[in-house]
Amino acid sequence: MKTLKIPEATIIRLSMYSRYLSQVEERGVEMISSGEIAEGVGVSPAHVRKDLAYFGEFGTRGVGYNVGELQSHILNILRLNREWRVVIVGIGYLGSALTMYRGFRERGFDIVGIFDADAAKVGRELSGLTVRPLEELESIIREKQVGIGIITVPATEAQQVADKLVAAGVSAILNFAPCVLTLPPHVELRNVDLSVNLEVLTFNLGSRRKF
């Protein structure tokens, strides 16, 4: 059995290909080449073929890829051929935004519970969901077999929340709090920092010599 390590950049690109294929599918296109996909998402054709080659042979030489089939293969690879149930903890502005964000549902992520420690927020309705107290976190996660927890609380509370999510049995955590979380190795963690994106931009601006 091959246990090739897949670069994370490959996974991110697969996600981009998949989104682009959705658009292409809507236009009713049946076949597509690596070059067209590459142009559509802004990478090289060799990249497209290499990324796909990690997982199998999905195309026909001399012809290209069947759009629907390729899309289906990529969704399988990304494990998006099922629903993932998600909870969001911390219903401030960011948590609210993520709760309303339609992009998650489109990709098979179903938000089934939203939580906040602030009693003043508990009971509010948002996008068809009711904000619940943290005490109910564990029971909801177990009951609805939630796999993923999203943390949008302040950094000072993030570790506590993470511990509760882990105790309740989530497999993965997406953390928006700017802090380093300590988790058992069987839980997947991904940190997102919104403002680092602006900082990369400002650095790049500064390092340009042309303007």
Add this chain to the structure above:
Amino acid sequence: MKTLKIPEATIIRLSMYSRYLSQVEERGVEMISSGEIAEGVGVSPAHVRKDLAYFGEFGTRGVGYNVGELQSHILNILRLNREWRVVIVGIGYLGSALTMYRGFRERGFDIVGIFDADAAKVGRELSGLTVRPLEELESIIREKQVGIGIITVPATEAQQVADKLVAAGVSAILNFAPCVLTLPPHVELRNVDLSVNLEVLTFNLGSRRKF
């Protein structure tokens, strides 16, 4: 003159070091070693030293780094030693969340205008700012010398908005719409996709062999 290309990963790590140093500064610590920084942000000590070495010699052999000085150097490198004026276009849930997000202001990003094409939203107050119509975008950008535009409109409108931002003279665009933007080369672009983060998590979950 050296024109070494700096890896983007280095910039992202510098941003992390800087955040960690802020915490350390608050505790009143004066000196710190590459090993401590490395542990604090979860990278290797060699990484910390190498990243810094791209830009100069900021430490003292046998001793370590002065926390305040190092912080100041990193902020210079990231161009955070000044204020950056920012506008946000598209005041849906995500745009609202970013408007309220305190993390930007902390790092020197000052949101000076928020805009929406929807007349029903124009005039609303948010975080001390009033939602303005798109027609006022150009004049505000010029008047307040805005350098960065954040796009949080639907994908179908993103290119139009980007064109307006460019015409008005922004230097950089942070795009949250899931689409490929075409911009002149003198404008820095960075795309952020919120749901790709969840997809990387689900892929990683699927590719674990241990559980």
Add this chain to the structure above:
DNA sequence: TAGATTGTTAATCGATTAACAATC
């Protein structure tokens, strides 16, 4: 067969890491 495009190899390029000389 001629034209086209994939899948894959090999070469290039770049980033990470270990190790150590420099130096406080």
Add this chain to the structure above:
DNA sequence: TAGATTGTTAATCGATTAACAATC
């Protein structure tokens, strides 16, 4: 001087790209 930690080199590792054989 002995101990410690940086700055830097060289070795390793991994990812990207170009090129082409395979094949429709």
